[in-house]
Amino acid sequence: MIIKICGIKNEETLICCEKNNVNFFGMIFYPRSPRNISLENASILQKRSKKLNIKGVGVFVNKNINELEEIIKNLKLRFIQLHGTEDEAYINNLKKYDVKIIKSISISKKSDLSVVNKYQSVDYFLFDYKPLKDELPGGNSKSFDWNILNHLETNKPWFLSGGINANNIKQILDDINPFGIDLSSGVEKELGIKDNHIINNFISKLKNA
Amino acid sequence: MSRKRVIVALDSDDFNKIKNLVKILKNDVYAFKIGYEFFFNFGLTGYKNIYSICPKIFLDLKLHDIPNTVKKGLNALNKIKPLLTTIHISGGDHMMLSSKSKNKFTKILGVSILTSLDSKQTKKYYNENKISLLVKKFAKMAKKNNLDGIVCSPKEIKDIRKETGKKFIIVTPGIRIDKKIKNDDQKRVMTPEKAIELGANYLVIGRPITAAKDPLEVLKSINSKLIK
Numbered sequence: 001m002i003i004k005i006c007g008i009k010n011e012e013t014l015i016c017c018e019k020n021n022v023n024f025f026g027m028i029f030y031p032r033s034p035r036n037i038s039l040e041n042a043s044i045l046q047k048r049s050k051k052l053n054i055k056g057v058g059v060f061v062n063k064n065i066n067e068l069e070e071i072i073k074n075l076k077l078r079f080i081q082l083h084g085t086e087d088e089a090y091i092n093n094l095k096k097y098d099v100k101i102i103k104s105i106s107i108s109k110k111s112d113l114s115v116v117n118k119y120q121s122v123d124y125f126l127f128d129y130k131p132l133k134d135e136l137p138g139g140n141s142k143s144f145d146w147n148i149l150n151h152l153e154t155n156k157p158w159f160l161s162g163g164i165n166a167n168n169i170k171q172i173l174d175d176i177n178p179f180g181i182d183l184s185s186g187v188e189k190e191l192g193i194k195d196n197h198i199i200n201n202f203i204s205k206l207k208n209a
Numbered sequence: 210m211s212r213k214r215v216i217v218a219l220d221s222d223d224f225n226k227i228k229n230l231v232k233i234l235k236n237d238v239y240a241f242k243i244g245y246e247f248f249f250n251f252g253l254t255g256y257k258n259i260y261s262i263c264p265k266i267f268l269d270l271k272l273h274d275i276p277n278t279v280k281k282g283l284n285a286l287n288k289i290k291p292l293l294t295t296i297h298i299s300g301g302d303h304m305m306l307s308s309k310s311k312n313k314f315t316k317i318l319g320v321s322i323l324t325s326l327d328s329k330q331t332k333k334y335y336n337e338n339k340i341s342l343l344v345k346k347f348a349k350m351a352k353k354n355n356l357d358g359i360v361c362s363p364k365e366i367k368d369i370r371k372e373t374g375k376k377f378i379i380v381t382p383g384i385r386i387d388k389k390i391k392n393d394d395q396k397r398v399m400t401p402e403k404a405i406e407l408g409a410n411y412l413v414i415g416r417p418i419t420a421a422k423d424p425l426e427v428l429k430s431i432n433s434k435l436i437k
Contacts, residue, residue, distance in 0.1 A: 062314050064292060065265055066213055066239055083316070087290065089264040169290070 001173075002180030003206075004159060005037030005058060005187060006081075007139060008194065014045055016196040018054040020203040025049065026182070027080060028059045029071065033136055034192030035184065039071065041096035046075045057081050057102065061137050065090060067119040072097045081126065091121045102159065104137075105143045116154045119135035125154065143168075143183040146176055163204055166202045170209040213239040214405060214435050215428060216293075216380065218415035219259070222250050228262070230419055235263035237428050239411050240292050240393050256289060266291040267380075267413075269360075271320050272343040273297035276307040284315070285310055290314045293380070298347045299335075305354035318358045318380055318390060319351035321365070343364060363365050363399035363409070370408030382413040386431060401431050 005017050006026030017141055020021055027042045028035045038044075058077045061064045062084030071077065072094070080094060083104040091101050103122040105115055108130035116125060127149065129142040143163035152158075157179040160172060165186030172181065187202055189195035217238050219227045231241060231399070243256060243266055246347055251258075259321055268291035279296060284427050287310050298306055298319035320421050321344045322331060332338040344361060348369040349371060351359050359379025363371055373379075385398040402410050421427040 063350075070212060085290075087264070089261045090290075092261075093264055 001206075002014040002157075002159070002179070004057065004180060004182045004197070005194070006057075006161075006182055007033070007188075007192065008045065009037050009041060009192075011045065011048055011200070013196065014048060014054070014183060015052070015085075015192045016199050018060065020199060022054060022199075022203075024055050024057050024079065026059045026137075026184075029063065029135070030059070030061045030153070032084070033139065036185070039074065042075055045078070055079060059083060059132045059138075060184045062086065065093060072099060076176075088119060088121060091119065094099075100124070102126050104161070106137075107148055108203050110148050110151050113148065113152050116152070120155065124180070125151075125156055125158040126161050127158060128182075133163040138162075138191075146172070151178060157178060166205040168196075169202065169206050173206075173209045210216065210407050212436055213237065214409075214411055215401070215418075216242050216411050216413045217365055217370050217428070218244065218382075218413055219416050220244060220246050221405070221421070224255060228258070230424060231262050232258055232427055233320045234418070235265075235427050237432060238265065240265040240267045242413055242415075243291075244269045248343075250382045253289070255271065258283065260289065264290065265294040267293040267297050269293075271295045271297055272308075274298050274304070276301075276303040279417045280307040281374050282317075283310060287315055292316065293318055293358075293378075295320050296356075298351050298356075298359075302350070302354050305356055309355050312427055316357035316359050316378060318378060319347065320358045321347040321351075321359055321361050324362045341368060341425070344370065345372055348377075352377055358410070360416050363404045363407070366404060366407040366409045368381075377392060378411070378415060379409045380411045385416070386417045391424070395409065402434050405435055 003022045004024035005022050006024040007028050008014055014025055027037045028146045030036055049056050057079040059081040062077045078099055080099045100123040102124040103119050106128040107127050128138055131140055141163050159180035159182045160178040161182035164181055164183045187194055187199045215238055219241050221227050272282055293316050298321055328338040328340055331340050331343055335343055337343045342367045343435055345368050348359050349372055352373045353427050360380045363381050363383045369379055371377045381404055383398045384401050404412055418424050
């Protein structure tokens with residue numbers, strides 16, 4: 001199973017993730033998020049990761065497409081995660097940079113799954129808890145009803161996201177066994193602050209699950 | 210801030226010509242401007258067609274009505290995701306405040322004083338014959354009422370930048386690239402380099418690019434002068 005940890009802000013956490021065979025680390029470019037990263041810090045992490053066996057994902061929410069293109073070029077990003085209402089034209093426009101696109105889909109009911117048909121050009125989906133009006137687009141430590149995914153019809157690989165932690169990972173493997181998982185708050189000691197012990201503990205739980 | 214600064218105006222009633230231009234220029238523009246001529250000839254279908262080729266649109270429809278009407282219009286407009294759109298600052302404080310959307314995809318710019326109005330006209334309709342004073346006042350009000358930026362003529366850029374600070378978006382038309390045009394002939398026009406130097410973020414350029422023999426070459430040459 002592919003593991004992605006989102007909201008990495010420093011090298012120490014990045015190295016801890018790599019040691020634990022985490023496949024992707026997410027860098028969040030969204031000023032409202034407590035996990036927001038500066039371009040300078042993202043550049044440091046991205047450069048460091050080129051020598052490691054872990055890949056950087058740039059995470060964006062309805063980012064101005066011209067600015068996003070600049071960031072892709074600056075950081076030489078190969079993976080982009082879109083957490084807003086970006087549409088197919090927006091995604092197609094990014095394809096010229098040879099990036100893989102992860103499109104997040106917010107889920108609270110069965111009918112929310114139908115939007116997957118709108119996105120022909122994305123490479124991966126990421127299914128997440130549907131935030132309430134005043135919540136962040138992701139990283140709210142909350143899960144949706146995973147049984148909804150029984151109705152999913154797509155050939156594309158997908159990540160499960162939303163409130164994943166050491167306490168529910170066994171159930172996820174047993175019941176859903178997704179292509180990938182995406183964690184954030186589940187490996188934090190406080191809002192926006194990742195903790196290496198919690199990451200180590202999570203991965204060990206995952207291995208023994 | 211994007212390094213691309215040029216917004217190409219798609220003012221034409223020839224859809225195929227526009228479509229070809231968009232295909233040729235799409236990787237080198239900040240956005241394409243769609244105004245009345247395009248929109249009322251080709252409508253939403255035309256808009257969506259262009260958007261699917263390049264989702265970078267400045268939808269310049271200059272809304273001006275009572276606050277609730279403008280708000281609802283913008284709610285609908287947000288669904289088609291232009292990067293920029295315009296409302297008239299003279300619509301008043303409430304209209305501007307109610308235009309702010311939760312959807313941050315689209316930045317809202319205020320139209321200050323139409324460049325076609327001379328001082329006699331501004332005296333007649335705004336009771337002020339000093340256009341620069343009027344524009345400065347409008348810019349201040351636009352910022353106070355949370356608009357993202359303003360559209361203004363090149364000669365007002367400097368004052369507005371000073372008045373509104375660094376983050377306010379300034380878009381300016383009236384750009385000419387032909388050096389043969391004499392200054393006294395076109396008092397309200399300016400070169401791209403000068404407009405950026407004075408503090409404009411984006412330049413709206415139409416015919417100098419779209420009517421050129423090689424539009425891409427002209428655009429790239431402008432871009433190369435603007436990227437330092």
